[in-house]
Amino acid sequence: xxxxxxxxxxxxxxxxxxxxxxxILDAAETLFMEHGFEATSLRQLTGAAGVNLxxxxxxxxxxxxxxxxxxxxxxxxxxxxxxDLLDRYLRESRAKPLSCEKIxxxxxxxxxxxxxxxxxxxxxxxxxxxxxxxxxxxxxxxFLSAQYAEMIxxxxxxxxxxxxxxTRQELTWRLHFVMGALSYTLAGTDALKLMAQVxxxxxxxxxxxxxxxxxxxxxxLKAPLGDPRKLELVSGD
Amino acid sequence: xxxxxxxxxxxxxxxxxxxxxxxILDAAETLFMEHGFEATSLRQLTGAAGVNLxxxxxxxxxxxxxxxxxxxxxxxxxxxxxxDLLDRYLRESRAKPLSCEKIxxxxxxxxxxxxxxxxxxxxxxxxxxxxxxxxxxxxxxxFLSAQYAEMIxxxxxxxxxxxxxxTRQELTWRLHFVMGALSYTLAGTDALKLMAQVxxxxxxxxxxxxxxxxxxxxxxLKAPLGDPRKLELVSGD
DNA sequence: GCTCGATTCAAACGCCCGTTTGAAACTATC
DNA sequence: GATAGTTTCAAACGGGCGTTTGAATCGAGC
Numbered sequence: 001x002x003x004x005x006x007x008x009x010x011x012x013x014x015x016x017x018x019x020x021x022x023x024i025l026d027a028a029e030t031l032f033m034e035h036g037f038e039a040t041s042l043r044q045l046t047g048a049a050g051v052n053l054x055x056x057x058x059x060x061x062x063x064x065x066x067x068x069x070x071x072x073x074x075x076x077x078x079x080x081x082x083x084d085l086l087d088r089y090l091r092e093s094r095a096k097p098l099s100c101e102k103i104x105x106x107x108x109x110x111x112x113x114x115x116x117x118x119x120x121x122x123x124x125x126x127x128x129x130x131x132x133x134x135x136x137x138x139x140x141x142x143f144l145s146a147q148y149a150e151m152i153x154x155x156x157x158x159x160x161x162x163x164x165x166x167t168r169q170e171l172t173w174r175l176h177f178v179m180g181a182l183s184y185t186l187a188g189t190d191a192l193k194l195m196a197q198v199x200x201x202x203x204x205x206x207x208x209x210x211x212x213x214x215x216x217x218x219x220x221l222k223a224p225l226g227d228p229r230k231l232e233l234v235s236g237d
Numbered sequence: 238x239x240x241x242x243x244x245x246x247x248x249x250x251x252x253x254x255x256x257x258x259x260x261i262l263d264a265a266e267t268l269f270m271e272h273g274f275e276a277t278s279l280r281q282l283t284g285a286a287g288v289n290l291x292x293x294x295x296x297x298x299x300x301x302x303x304x305x306x307x308x309x310x311x312x313x314x315x316x317x318x319x320x321d322l323l324d325r326y327l328r329e330s331r332a333k334p335l336s337c338e339k340i341x342x343x344x345x346x347x348x349x350x351x352x353x354x355x356x357x358x359x360x361x362x363x364x365x366x367x368x369x370x371x372x373x374x375x376x377x378x379x380f381l382s383a384q385y386a387e388m389i390x391x392x393x394x395x396x397x398x399x400x401x402x403x404t405r406q407e408l409t410w411r412l413h414f415v416m417g418a419l420s421y422t423l424a425g426t427d428a429l430k431l432m433a434q435v436x437x438x439x440x441x442x443x444x445x446x447x448x449x450x451x452x453x454x455x456x457x458l459k460a461p462l463g464d465p466r467k468l469e470l471v472s473g474d
Numbered sequence: 475g476c477t478c479g480a481t482t483c484a485a486a487c488g489c490c491c492g493t494t495t496g497a498a499a500c501t502a503t504c
Numbered sequence: 505g506a507t508a509g510t511t512t513c514a515a516a517c518g519g520g521c522g523t524t525t526g527a528a529t530c531g532a533g534c
Binding site (some may be wrong): 278279280291294299300396411 | 490491492493494495
C-alpha cells in the first residue's frame, strides 16, 4: 500500500492523479525513446511506471493520445521559449535585421536547454521527437505540423530579413534541411556510431554537438543559390 | 540452356521462386514506406503481393530478415555506385584534390539516380531507408552501420583532402549532419508540409530537391570552425 | 456515518500478430 | 510412372496487443 498523504486536502486527489499521470508520461518518454511508439506495449509501459494497466486509457484515452501528451508536455514550452527568445532578440536589435547566427541561436538554445535539463526529460524527449519526425503515422504528422506551424512561420519571417538573397520558397527548403539535420542529430540513438566513434569521456556532449551544428547550418543557410548545372545526372564520360 | 552444373534446380523453378521473392520484396518496399516496419503485418504484405502467408517465412526466414533483404537489394548497388563514381573522379583529377562539391556529387548522384528509377523502387525505397536511419531497433542499426562503413570511410578520406581545415573528428560530425539532412529529406513522407507547400506541378521533384540540398551541404561542410562562445546558454537578461 | 465522484484494480474481451506444420502441387529426372 | 526436391497452401498455434468492464478503494463534504 502506498503511503497516504495527509498534507493536502481538496488537492490531494489532484496530486495523486497528477502523480500517476506524470509517472506514465515519464515512463512513456523513456520507452518510446528506446523502442519506438509501435514497439512499446502498454503492459510494458504501465509496468515500468508502476501503475495499473488500465490507467493509461483512464487518464489519456488511447495510446495515441498518450503519445501526443508526451510530445506536448515538452514541445509547447520549448517552442514558446524559442518564440520568446526570438522576440527578445528582435526587440534588442532595434529594427536592424538580425544576423543569421542570432536567429539560429533562438532555435537551438531552447533545444539545448531542454537537452541538458534532466528534469524535463532531457535527451530522452529529444530522441522521441527526432523519431516522430520520421514517422509516417498520420496522427503524428498532423500533430507535429500543427505544433510547429506558428514557430516555423515566425522564424521564417526573421530569416527572410537576414537572408535577402533567398526567396520564400528557397528558404522553406533550407529550413527543411535545417530541421532534418537537427532532428536526425538529436534523435541519434547511437547514430553517431554509424560512421565513427566520438571522442570518449567528453562532458556536456549536447552543447558540443550544437556548437558544431550551428556553424554548419548557418553556412548552409547563407550559401548562394545553386547552379542547376552543378549536379549533372548524365555522367559525361 | 546449357548450364555448367545441371545438378541444381531447374531454371523454371528458379524463375517461379524468383518471381515470388520479387513480388514480396516489391510489396514490402511499398508497405514499409507507407506504414513503417512494425506497423506492416505479414498478412497485409502477402495479401498485397498475392502470395501465401507462409511464403515470407519460407523464402526469407523471418520478418526482420525480409526487411534486411529489402534494404540490401537497393543499398548494395547504390553504395557501390557511389564508390565507383568517387573513384572515377579521383582517377580523372590526377592527384589534385577533388572539390568539396565534386565529392558531394558522388554521394548524391547515385541516390538521385535511384530516386528517379521507378524500376529500382524509386522514392519508395529511399523513404524506407530514411526511416530506417531513425529506427532504434538494434538489428536495423547494426545492419545499416555494416552496410555503410566502407562507403563512409572512402568519402571521409576524400573530404579530408578537400577540407584541410577540418580535423577528422570535426569532419565526422559534419558528415553526420549531411547524412541527417539527406535522409530526412529523402524520407520526407509529406514532411515538406510540415512547414510549407511546395510549388505545385513541378516536374522532377527529386532532382530539384538535390539541386537545392547540394549547395546547402557544400557550404556547411566548408564552414569555418565554430567559436565556442557563439552559442551562449546563460541568457544574460 | 454516509454519500458521491474520482481513481485504482484484476480480469476479461476480441482481435491480430509472426511463425510453424504437414499435406498437396508442381516439375525435372530416371 | 515412380521418385525426389522444391514451392505453395490452408489451417492452426501460442501469445501479446489495446481496450473495456465492473467492482473495490479512497478522500472530501454534508
